[in-house]
Amino acid sequence: MGEAEDGVKRKRVVFVTVGTTCFDALVKVVDSQKVKDELSRRGYTHLLIQMGRGSYLPSKSTGEDGSLAVDYFTFSSSIADHLRSASLVISHAGSGSIFETLKLGKPLIVVVNEDLMDNHQSELAEELAERKHLYCAHPQTLNQTIAGMDLKSLLPYSPGDATPVAKLINKFLGFPED
């Protein structure tokens, strides 16, 4: 699983993001020993958590003892760099986070926040999971998802296109076709 010749494990980062929301349930479960052990078992070396407006603080760890190195922060102006350097992304179900990650071609597990009222976010996550673009989980099922995931089976997501809408709008308003 990515070991270089001198036996040192290659750095493989798991990036967790909750966007601008508060999603303590996700941060807690990711910080749990079960999940951290499972991530280690699957070859990840670092865990970086963007915790947003949450109040639960994960426990930092340098990972010197061979366990998962853990770090966290609240917000950043752009998570694009963190997404780019990640080998696995675990995200809340916000459409912005989801599509930013999919566009970068990163493997993604979306975790649905059951505490949100009128959980329309789960519709998008479930639909994309059905189309095999990502894995979808709840905080309680995250561990099994990580254990059983086969990232090679995920299908790449082709970016969307707004030109059909623009064409229809122009046509309606009577503008000539380009």
Added chain:
Amino acid sequence: MEKNYGCCFSNLSSNFPITCFIAFITIILFRVLYVIYRTGKPLSKRAPQQPLSTLIVLGSGGHTAEMINLLLVLQKDRFTPRFYIAAASDNMSLQKVRVLENALADSSGVKGISAEFMQIYRSREVGQSYVTSVWTTLVSMAHALWLMIKIRPQVVLCNGPGTCIPLCVIAFFFKVVGIRWSSIFYVESIARVKRLSLSGLLLYKLRIADQFFVQWPQLQRKYPRAYYVGCLM
């Protein structure tokens, strides 16, 4: 004899305001029906040199990102001047579109930007009680009316946030009373796969939107007057 005339006159004078009122209501009703009938019918041919003033409603998070995706493929010289409205509590959205407009001005070499940026009081904050929401909705409608009177857009683009409802209702009202005829386009958010948002439902059912776009086929099956346009993101 005089008594008869007296009765006649008093009947008429007490009926006159009522008659006026009924006539007024009937005219408004017919006007509303006419607007609903005309809504959704394409406009006649237009030269690209005849731009349309455009109101663009922004919303937090994914809404603005989706709207920007749409704006990138719209010919800016056809949709000008552009007026951006975001909720008062939403600072990021206006920042993002300012960046977009600045880049546009830089690349086209046009001095100054043909865009204005405004904020509107929200009808309801996320999690706000529905009781206090009644008052805040009234305040936001008054504010929306004030902004709309200033802008009087010919095109309205919106994609879901609650802020668009007062603005679209007022645009409809302007059509009824003849202040300004506008074409209202609504793109339901990509996050809505099986159910419409409340804003979407209102604009669809009340036939306020001229064209209603959905990004997933399941919604087009449920709401046949909608256009399925695939994912924008």
